Amino acid sequence: MTKPRLLIVDDDPVSRIILERILVEAGHEVVLASDGLVALEVLGRDQGFDAILLDRQMPGLSGLEVLGHLRRMEGLKDIPVVFQTAMDRPDEIREGLKAGALYYLTKPLDARIVLQVVEVAVADFTAKKAAWAELQGTRSAMGLIRRGVFRYQTLQQCLDLSTLLAKASTDPKRVIVGLSELMINALEHGNLGITYTAKSALIETQQWTNEIERRQRLPENSSKWVTVTLVISPAKMRFRIQDMGQGFAWEEFQEFRAERMFDTHGRGILMARWESFDRLEYQGCGNCVVAEIDCA
Secondary structure (H helix, E strand, C coil): CCCCEEEEECCCHHHHHHHHHHHHHCCCEEEEECCHHHHHHHHHHCCCCCEEEEECCCCCCCHHHHHHHHHCCCCCCCCCEEEEECCCCHHHHHHHHHHCCCEEEECCCCHHHHHHHHHHHHHHHHHHHHHHHHCCCCCHHHHHCCEEEEEECCHHHHHHHHHHHHCCCCCHHHHHHHHHHHHHHHHHHHHCCCCHHHHHHHHHCCCHHHHHHHHHCCHHHCCCCEEEEEEECCCEEEEEEECCCCCCCHHHHCCCCHHHCCCCCCCHHHHHHHHHCCEEEEECCCCEEEEEEECC
8 A cells, every 4th residue: 555645844854854754754755845846846846635724824934825836836736735823712713714725734733633734735645646546537418508407315326426427517526526435424414314423433433334234224314315307408517416304504614614624534624615616506405505616
């Protein structure tokens, strides 16, 4: 199994040593950069990283400035960035989130949290790359579709359908990540009733997939489906995802709250809003979401 490769960017040598020790002992391959300029030089010749741990406050180029460069560079813009910072006020976190940092470490560093956050970032990136790989090959007739109604019941059907529907877009790589997140949410939280807290525990014990399969076998869930309606016009592409659950407090997930920044999940709606769609709206009690992409 290939070791995850990480770039640590920090002007403080003590922080670099601490992070390097924690991550190397956990089986990661680590490259060090002493400031933002050195980091961009490293990334200019080596883009094969699974995550970048980036100090927010550095002389010369700040972490936010480095992040801005990364998000404009093809080949680098998709690598997850973990912000290291002592700036943990909600407005400061919100500023970093808007710049594209979905993962956070606060100083002083805690080894358990470092590993937890880094593993989440790497796992999310691995899942993205797997979804992108599924998109390779011909788009076939999906590029001709203008309207369709689809439904799924299992996790595998969900993943297969999200890949298929993304191929109807002119930019499947953009669509697949957010679409699969929304469709998985509809299945696990909507139809199967797995709560946010329960999912955290299931991920920690590596039982998430097993629990989804167990709940799918329950008699009360045997007739539950998630329905996806796709409508494409010259102006926009519109997905409507409807589950048969009781809904959820979707308003809480329109922004990433400071108290959830170390959680192993909960970034899906933000990723869909920021990375995949031009508009995203939950309706009613939250068991229906409409996501749109402008085509014109």
